[in-house]
Amino acid sequence: MTTQTTIxxxxxxxxxxxxxxxxxxxxxxxxxxxxxxxxxxxxxRVQNIWRYTAPxxxxxxxxxxxxxxxxxxxxxxxxxxxxxxxxxxAIGYNLDNRMTVTKMTPEISAKGVVFKDIYSALRENEGFxxxxxxxxxxxxxxxxxxxxxALWNTGFFLYIPDNTVIEKPILMNRHPGGQFTMGRLLVVxxxxxxxxxxxxxxxxxxxEDPAANSVVEIFVxxxxxxxxxNLQRLSSRCSSYITQRAQVEQNGSLYxxxxxxxxxxxxxxxxxxxxxxxxxxxxxxxxFGDNGQHFDYHxxxxxxxxxxxxxxxxxxxxxxxxxxxYTGLIRIEKExxxxxxxxxNRNLLLNKGTRAESIPELEILADQVRCTHGATMGPIDPExxxxxxxxxxxxxxxxxxxxGGFVEPTISQIPSDLQPVLRNLVLDxxxxxx
Amino acid sequence: MNEKKxxxxxxxxxxxxxxxxxxxGVSLEMREGEKHALMGPNGSGKSSLANALAxxxxxxxxxxxxFINGKSLLEMDATERARAGLFxxxxxPLAIPGVTVANFLRSALKSKYNGDENILRExxxxxxxxxxxxxxxxxxxxxxxxxxxxxxxxxRIEILQMAMLKPQVCLLDETDSGLDIDALxxxxxxxxxxxxxxxxxxxxxxxxxxxxxxxxxxxxxxxxGQIVRSGGPELALQLEEQGYDWIEKEVMKAVEV
Ligand SMILES: Nc1ncnc2c1ncn2[C@@H]1O[C@H](COP(=O)(O)OP(=O)(O)OP(=O)(O)O)[C@@H](O)[C@H]1O
Ligand SMILES: [Mg+2]
Numbered sequence: 006m007t008t009q010t011t012i013x014x015x016x017x018x019x020x021x022x023x024x025x026x027x028x029x030x031x032x033x034x035x036x037x038x039x040x041x042x043x044x045x046x047x048x049x050r051v052q053n054i055w056r057y058t059a060p061x062x063x064x065x066x067x068x069x070x071x072x073x074x075x076x077x078x079x080x081x082x083x084x085x086x087x088x089x090x091x092x093x094x095a096i097g098y099n100l101d102n103r104m105t106v107t108k109m110t111p112e113i114s115a116k117g118v119v120f121k122d123i124y125s126a127l128r129e130n131e132g133f134x135x136x137x138x139x140x141x142x143x144x145x146x147x148x149x150x151x152x153x154x155a156l157w158n159t160g161f162f163l164y165i166p167d168n169t170v171i172e173k174p175i176l177m178n179r180h181p182g183g184q185f186t187m188g189r190l191l192v193v194x195x196x197x198x199x200x201x202x203x204x205x206x207x208x209x210x211x212x213e214d215p216a217a218n219s220v221v222e223i224f225v226x227x228x229x230x231x232x233x234x235n236l237q238r239l240s241s242r243c244s245s246y247i248t249q250r251a252q253v254e255q256n257g258s259l260y261x262x263x264x265x266x267x268x269x270x271x272x273x274x275x276x277x278x279x280x281x282x283x284x285x286x287x288x289x290x291x292x293f294g295d296n297g298q299h300f301d302y303h304x305x306x307x308x309x310x311x312x313x314x315x316x317x318x319x320x321x322x323x324x325x326x327x328x329x330x331y332t333g334l335i336r337i338e339k340e341x342x343x344x345x346x347x348x349x350n351r352n353l354l355l356n357k358g359t360r361a362e363s364i365p366e367l368e369i370l371a372d373q374v375r376c377t378h379g380a381t382m383g384p385i386d387p388e389x390x391x392x393x394x395x396x397x398x399x400x401x402x403x404x405x406x407x408x409g410g411f412v413e414p415t416i417s418q419i420p421s422d423l424q425p426v427l428r429n430l431v432l433d434x435x436x437x438x439x
Numbered sequence: 440m441n442e443k444k445x446x447x448x449x450x451x452x453x454x455x456x457x458x459x460x461x462x463x464g465v466s467l468e469m470r471e472g473e474k475h476a477l478m479g480p481n482g483s484g485k486s487s488l489a490n491a492l493a494x495x496x497x498x499x500x501x502x503x504x505x506f507i508n509g510k511s512l513l514e515m516d517a518t519e520r521a522r523a524g525l526f527x528x529x530x531x532p533l534a535i536p537g538v539t540v541a542n543f544l545r546s547a548l549k550s551k552y553n554g555d556e557n558i559l560r561e562x563x564x565x566x567x568x569x570x571x572x573x574x575x576x577x578x579x580x581x582x583x584x585x586x587x588x589x590x591x592x593x594x595r596i597e598i599l600q601m602a603m604l605k606p607q608v609c610l611l612d613e614t615d616s617g618l619d620i621d622a623l624x625x626x627x628x629x630x631x632x633x634x635x636x637x638x639x640x641x642x643x644x645x646x647x648x649x650x651x652x653x654x655x656x657x658x659x660x661x662x663x664g665q666i667v668r669s670g671g672p673e674l675a676l677q678l679e680e681q682g683y684d685w686i687e688k689e690v691m692k693a694v695e696v
Contacts, residue, residue: 387496392533395493396604397521397551406546410537410583 020155021072028128034139038154041144045151053364057330058272058301063149063218063246065185074158074187076124077105092422094173095120099159099188100180107161113171119164120175123189126162134162137193141222141250141278150248153187153220160189160219163202167195167226174201174234174422180208181217181239188219192233196226196254201420205236207267210243217243223251225259227281232420234262237271238430241296244270255281255310262419263319264427265292265300266434276305276334279313279344289419290319291412291427293434294327294359301330308337308344308371317348320412322431323359330362333378339370346374352382353411355404408435443470445506446639447608452503454484454491454664461487463664464503469608469639476650476675477643479661480683485643486530488661489610493527494520507608522551524638526606528597530613534585540596541566541580544603551604569602573629574622590617598626602633609640615649627652647679660686 020039023032047064048055065071077099089096095109097120105122119126126134144151161177179188194200206217217239225231231251239245245268253259265271277286292300306315321329335346352361363380385407393403409431416427447469454462462484469475477485491498492505494517505512507523515523535543545562552558570577573595585593594614601609611630618626630653634640642653650658650672658674659666662683667690668674678686 386533388533389535391495391517392529392535393547394517395495395521395527396547396600397518398547399518399550402546402550406538406543407535410535413537414583 024075026128027076028131030131030135031127035155038139038144038151039156042148042151042155045148047148053332053366054274054303057362058270058299060148062244062270063272065152067185071156071185071187074156074185076157077103077122077159092173093176094171095175097122097161097175097177098180099161099178099186105159105161110173116169116171117166118169118171119162121162123157123160123162123191126191133164134191134193137191137222137224138189139222141224141252142220142248146248149218149246150220153189153218153248157187157189157220159186160191163190163192163200165192165194165198165200165229168197169195170199171201172199174203174420176203177205179204179206179217179219181206181210181243186217186219188217190219190221190223192221192223192231194223194225194229194231197228198226199230201232201234201423203234203236203423205234205238206245206247207236207238209240217245217247219245219247221247221249223249223259225251225253225257227254228256229254230258232260232262234419234423235264235273235275236426236430237263237265237273238267239271240267241269241298243268245272247271247273247275249273249275250278251276251286252278252280253284253286253313256283256285257281258285259287260419261286261288262423262427263288263290263292263302264430265290265294265302266430269297270299270301272301274303274305276303276307277315278307278309279315280309282310282312284310284313286313286315287418288315288317288319289415290317290321290331291415291431292320292329293322293431294329295324295434296327297325298327299329300327303332303334304348305334306336306346306348308335308341308346311342311344313341313344315344315346317350318415318418319350320415321350321352321361322355322408322411322434323352323361324355326358328360330364331380332362332364332366334366334368335376335378336368337371337374337376341371342373344371344374344376346376348378350380351411352380353408354382354384355408356384405432405435443472445469445509446471446473446637447505447507447641449492449505449512450503452488452491452505453501454487455499455501456487456497460501461664462491465661465664465666466503467641467659467666469641471637471639473656474634474640474642474653476655476658477641477661478645478658478675478678483661484664485661486612489527489530489612489641489643492520492610493517493525521604521606524607526601526604526609528594528601528609528611528614530616530643532585532593532597534583534587536583536586538584539581540584540599543584544600547600547604566603569599569633572632573599573602574625575599591619591622594618595622595626595629598629598633602629605633605635607635607638609634609638610643611640612643613645614642615644615646623648624652647675650675662687662690 365378
C-alpha cells in the first residue's frame with residue numbers, strides 16, 4: 006500500500022513548471038522537496054509518533070489540484086476592511102487561499118518590524134528570509150513536511166529586529182476555506198526583543214481533502230522572549246496537520262501555547278531546540294475533544310546547550326467518543342550540564358467511550374540533569390462532585406467548575422490577555438448539556 | 440414546655456455503605472436554635488450518618504425518613520438538600536484544584552440561588568468581613584480550594600463556607616480536629632456567630648474542648664450504628680472523664696435484660 010502510492014505518484018506526477026514571477030531559487034527548493042516527498046514512504050506505524058494516527062489521512066486526494074495552488078499573491082490594496090484593532094500590534098489574514106493581507110500599526114513598522122505574506126517576503130528578501138526557510142522543518146523532516154515545502158502556497162513572514170519590544174500580540178488569522186491549504190509561518194526574532202504571536206486556525210473545509218498542512222518555524226535570538234499561541238478551532242469536518250519547530254538561543258525564552266478544540270483529526274508535532282546556554286522553553290496545551298474527535302500531539306524538547314530549561318504542561322479533556330494520544334520526547338545531549346526538563350500530561354475523561362494515551366520518551370545522554378515526567382488519566386472524581394453539590398451547586402455547574410479547574414493552573418501560566426480566550430473556548434466546548 | 444419549631448428531624452435511619460449496614464436505626468429531633476453534639480467511638484457511624492443525610496451517593500439510606508423545615512429530605516438530591524438549607528462541614532474536606540476560594544464561593548452562591556446575581560452585590564465586603572472574623576489570611580481567597588491547605592486551614596475554610604452560604608441546618612463533622620488551641624477558639628466563635636440563630640447545629644466531635652465554646656443543648660452517643668444514649672451537656676463531660684466503656688457495659692446489660 007505504502008510503496009504503491011509512492012510509485013503511482015512518481016510515475017504520474019511531475020512537478021509543475023516554473024510559475025511566472027517565481028524566483029528560481031524558490032522553485033529549486035520546491036522541486037527538490039517534491040522529489041523528497043515522492044521518495045519517502047509513508048511513515049511506518051511502529052514509532053510512537055505515528056502509532057495512533059493513520060498517515061494516509063494527510064495525503065492529498067487530489068494532487069493535481071494541489072499543484073495548481075500557486076502562492077497566494079497578497080491583496081496589497083489598502084483601504085480594505087481589515088483594520089488592526091486596538092488589541093493588536095499587527096494582524097494578518099489568510100483567506101480561502103485567495104488572499105493574504107497583513108497590517109501593522111505605524112509604531113511597529115517604525116521599529117523596523119517586517120510582517121508580510123511569506124511569498125513576497127521571500128521574493129523580495131532572498132538574502133535574509135531565504136536563509137531561514139526550511140532550516141528547522143525541511144524536506145527531510147518527513148513526508149508531509151516535504152510536501153509542504155514543495156507546494157506551500159500561503160503563510161506569513163515575521164521579522165523582529167534586535168532590542169525591540171512589541172507589547173501587543175501579533176495576530177494571524179488562518180482560514181483554510183474550502184481548499185487544502187499549505188501554509189508556512191516563518192518567524193525570526195533578533196536579540197533582546199519581545200513579541201507575542203497568535204496563530205489562529207479557524208473555519209470550514211471540504212470533506213475530501215485534509216484542510217491544512219502547516220509548517221511553523223520560529224527563531225528566537227539571544228535573550229529574546231517570545232510567546233507563540235497556536236489556536237486550532239477548525240470546523241469538525243477538517244483534518245489538520247501542523248509541524249512546528251523553534252530554536253532558542255542563549256538566555257532566550259519561548260512559551261508555546263496550544264489550544265486545540267477543532268478538527269475531526271488534528272495531528273501536531275511541536276518542538277523546541279534549546280540551542281543556547283540558559284535557553285528556556287515552556288509548552289502549555291489545552292486540548293478538548295468531543296464527538297469522535299481525534300487528537301495526536303507530539304512534543305519535543307531537545308536540549309543542546311547547558312543550563313537550558315524546559316517544561317511541558319498538557320491538559321486534555323475528552324468527552325463522547327473523542328480520543329487523544331500524547332507523546333512527549335525529551336532529549337538531552339551528552340555534552341550539556343545542568344539542564345532541567347519537566348513534562349506533565351493530564352487527561353480528564355468526561356465519560357466512558359473516550360480514550361487517552363500518554364507516552365513520555367526520554368533520551369537523556371547527559372549526567373547532570375533534573376528531569377521529571379508524569380501522566381494521569383481518569384474521570385471526574387465523584388467525591389469532588391459531591392463536595393460541590395453539597396454546597397448547593399447544580400450538577401452541570403459543578404462539572405463546569407471541575408473542568409475549568411482542571412485547565413486553570415495551565416491557563417494561569419499564559420499571558421493574561423489570552424487567558425479569557427482559552428477559558429471561553431473550554432466552556433463553549435463543554436456546552437450546556439452534559 | 441418546649442414550643443420551638445422542629446427544624447431538623449430524622450427517624451429510624453438505616454444506612455448501607457459497600458453493602459454493609461453501618462447505621463442501624465437512628466432518630467433525632469432538633470428545634471430552632473438548638474445545638475446538639477454527636478459523640479461516639481471511631482467507626483461508630485457518625486460520618487456515615489452526616490454524609491448520607493447530605494446526599495452522598497455512596498451512602499444509601501435503606502430505611503427511615505428525614506425532614507428539614509417540614510420538607511422531606513430523602514427524595515432530594517444533594518444539590519436540592521443544600522438549597523433546602525442543609526450544610527455539611529466535612530471531616531476530610533476535599534481539594535478542588537484550579538478553583539479559587541473566592542471564585543468557588545461566588546459560583547456556589549450564585550448557583551445555590553439559581554443564578555440570582557443580586558446575592559453577589561455585597562460579596563467582596565462580606566467575604567472580607569468573614570475572613571477577618573475567622574482570622575484567615577486574605578491570600579486564601581485566591582488560592583485553589585483546599586489545595587495544599589493544612590488540616591486546620593481546611594477546617595477554617597469549611598466554617599467560612601458555612602458563614603457565606605448561610606444554611607439553616609449545619610452538620611459539622613469533627614470541625615475541631617486538626618485545629619490548634621487558638622484556632623479552636625476562633626473557629627468556635629465563628630460557629631457561634633455565623634450558625635443560624637433560627638436553625639440547628641449538629642456537632643460531631645470526640646472531645647469536650649470545642650463544647651466549652653459551642654455549648655450544646657443535648658449530647659448524643661453513637662455506638663455501632665445506633666444512638667445508645669442522649670443527655671445534657673454533662674454527658675460529654677462524663678465521657679471525657681470515663682471514656683465509652685461504662686456506656687458499652689450498660690448497653691450490654693440492657694440487651695441481656
Ligand atoms: N466509603 C466507605 N466504604 C466502606 N466502608 C465505609 C465507608 N464509609 C464508612 N465506612 C465504614 O462504616 C463504618 C462507620 O464509619 P464512619 O466514618 O461513619 O465512622 P465515624 O463514627 O465517623 O468514625 P470516626 O470517629 O473515626 O470519624 C466504619 O466501619 C467504616 O469503615
Ligand atoms: Mg467520622
